Amino acid sequence: MPKVTYIEGKEPHELERRLIFRNIDRKGWNASLKKYVSEGGYESLEKSLRMEPGEVTQEVKESGLRGRGGAGFPTGVKWGFIPPGNKKPVYLICNCDESEPGTFKDRYIVHQDPHQLIEGMVISCFAVGAKLAYIYIREEFPEAAEIVEKAIKEAKKAGFLGKNICGTDFSCEFYVHRGAGAYICGEETGLIESLEGKRPYPRIKPPYFPAAMGLYMCPTIVNNVETLCHVKHIIEMGGKAYADIGTQRNTGTRILCVSGDVKKPGYYEIEVGKMTMGELLYDVCGGPLEGRTFKAVIPGGSSAKILRCSDTYNVSSPPGSDKREITFDDIPLDFDTMAACGSMAGSGGVIVMDDSRRMSWVLNNINEFYAHESCGQCTPCREGSTWMKKITDRLVEGKATPADLDTLESVAYQIDGRTICAFGEACSWPVEGMIDKFRDELVAETAKDDVAINRNPEQEAQRRYLKEARAPAGSSARI
Numbered sequence: 001m002p003k004v005t006y007i008e009g010k011e012p013h014e015l016e017r018r019l020i021f022r023n024i025d026r027k028g029w030n031a032s033l034k035k036y037v038s039e040g041g042y043e044s045l046e047k048s049l050r051m052e053p054g055e056v057t058q059e060v061k062e063s064g065l066r067g068r069g070g071a072g073f074p075t076g077v078k079w080g081f082i083p084p085g086n087k088k089p090v091y092l093i094c095n096c097d098e099s100e101p102g103t104f105k106d107r108y109i110v111h112q113d114p115h116q117l118i119e120g121m122v123i124s125c126f127a128v129g130a131k132l133a134y135i136y137i138r139e140e141f142p143e144a145a146e147i148v149e150k151a152i153k154e155a156k157k158a159g160f161l162g163k164n165i166c167g168t169d170f171s172c173e174f175y176v177h178r179g180a181g182a183y184i185c186g187e188e189t190g191l192i193e194s195l196e197g198k199r200p201y202p203r204i205k206p207p208y209f210p211a212a213m214g215l216y217m218c219p220t221i222v223n224n225v226e227t228l229c230h231v232k233h234i235i236e237m238g239g240k241a242y243a244d245i246g247t248q249r250n251t252g253t254r255i256l257c258v259s260g261d262v263k264k265p266g267y268y269e270i271e272v273g274k275m276t277m278g279e280l281l282y283d284v285c286g287g288p289l290e291g292r293t294f295k296a297v298i299p300g301g302s303s304a305k306i307l308r309c310s311d312t313y314n315v316s317s318p319p320g321s322d323k324r325e326i327t328f329d330d331i332p333l334d335f336d337t338m339a340a341c342g343s344m345a346g347s348g349g350v351i352v353m354d355d356s357r358r359m360s361w362v363l364n365n366i367n368e369f370y371a372h373e374s375c376g377q378c379t380p381c382r383e384g385s386t387w388m389k390k391i392t393d394r395l396v397e398g399k400a401t402p403a404d405l406d407t408l409e410s411v412a413y414q415i416d417g418r419t420i421c422a423f424g425e426a427c428s429w430p431v432e433g434m435i436d437k438f439r440d441e442l443v444a445e446t447a448k449d450d451v452a453i454n455r456n457p458e459q460e461a462q463r464r465y466l467k468e469a470r471a472p473a474g475s476s477a478r479i
């Protein structure tokens with residue numbers, strides 16, 4: 001293997017561990033098949049084709065790989081949901097919608113290393129028995145679509161895709177499908193509807209779990225771009241060796257996309273759970289801008305709940321150990337700890353805010369996005385996301401009252417857990433999190449001559465009830 005060197009100024013940080021992004025920003029690297037094969041590309045595919053499909057799935061299960069698209073659901077377990085004895089065609093869909101604000105990783109894989117994705121996808125198709133796969137690419141990535149089309153043609157010509165792959169009796173075709181540029185097309189069932197040529201209205205789960213009733217009502221596995229790339233490395237090194245990277249239940253590497261108020265925003269690949277928030281923000285990203293201090297971080301894309309940098313968190317760290325009090329800087333970057341801290345690792349989009357940020361503005365910005373992107377199918381989401389935006393419009397204009405904040409909070413809790421798809425949580429969690437952590441700051445921006453001082457006790461009781469009685473997130477099995 002040649003020594004890997006990177007373009008000046010784009011070298012990985014020494015605390016990074018590059019697996020998926022090994023070839024991103026490399027000197028002398030290009031997206032061609034020739035380059036990819038010259039460094040062992042498609043050898044994992046050949047290895048997998050000498051195995052039984054079930055053995056490939058078993059390796060993925062043993063690796064502990066969890067989806068990198070947002071929910072962190074175990075990939076091998078998802079593959080295992082295809083009904084036993086299924087006689088219908090099985091489809092694989094690569095989710096390259098990358099629509100969660102703050103997330104910018106999948107596009108780099110497709111642009112600079114498309115064969116890594118194709119190899120991971122062919123192996124995955126072999127494992128789940130799919131003869132047809134789609135790469136769903138959002139409308140805003142026209143160049144990515146062209147690059148991946150070209151890579152598909154190259155792979156077919158070389159026998160890594162199409163009929164009798166690598167001389168075996170396994171055949172598989174890939175198609176690129178361009179989305180129309182809506183956030184909801186990233187939600188897997190909305191994506192499937194869109195792929196079927198319809199409006200991307202998400203389907204209700206149950207019964208429409210894609211692995212059982214997906215594209216054309218056939219078993220369908222939907223995985224994120226990064227997730228599918230990991231499959232290639234799992235086969236290369238074996239599931240057990242892969243599971244040694246990262247930490248227990250939070251294995252492998254993952255790409256974090258850091259944006260906002262840090263000296264060095266960008267993408268960084270880390271061993272899951274081995275790096276802390278403080279190491280990421282200070283060592284890797286160079287700390288806050290001159291004269292500023294960190295105020296808050298949204299750790300997993302805009303739909304994740306905000307965390308306050310001055311807080312301490314009572315969590316099991318490392319996971320499985322006794323709970324203890326840790327500072328924000330000491331939070332390990334993994335799925336379970338982030339959930340225990342009251343937020344989520346989500347899609348890996350880490351949005352950083354320093355003490356110059358007005359939280360009313362931040363929340364209004366997020367609310368505007370979600371109000372625009374709701375598909376409109378369910379009333380709480382359609383109406384509620386717009387109401388929340390209207391309330392924070394008033395807040396930033398200095399026209400809101402403290403009672404408006406109570407209304408805002410109650411609207412969020414009436415959406416959360418009460419909708420067809422997890423967009424309901426995606427739009428309500430930012431509001432819930434912000435009010436929970438920054439209520440005083442938001443109240444300070446309201447007009448004080450207000451009724452909240454004499455709150456109606458009945459309304460107050462109802463608000464408390466809604467907050468406490470809401471369905472727990474994930475209650476409708478949002479995977």
Ligand SMILES: Cc1cc2nc3c(=O)[nH]c(=O)nc-3n(C[C@H](O)[C@H](O)[C@H](O)COP(=O)(O)O)c2cc1C
Pocket residue numbers: 066067068069070071072073075095096097098099100183184185186187188189222223224225227228421422423426479
């Ligand atoms: C509103 C919404 C938007 C989503 N957008 C994306 C997206 O852009 N890309 C993605 O991979 N997953 C997205 N997801 C998650 C997908 O529904 C699905 O869980 C994921 O593609 C599964 O892949 P994984 O198991 O590899 O993570 C979104 C989910 C929701 C609720």
Ligand code: SF4
Pocket residue numbers: 184201202373374375376377378379381382419420421422423424
């Ligand atoms: S929760 Fe929102 S985005 Fe999801 S189906 Fe309902 S209206 Fe559409």
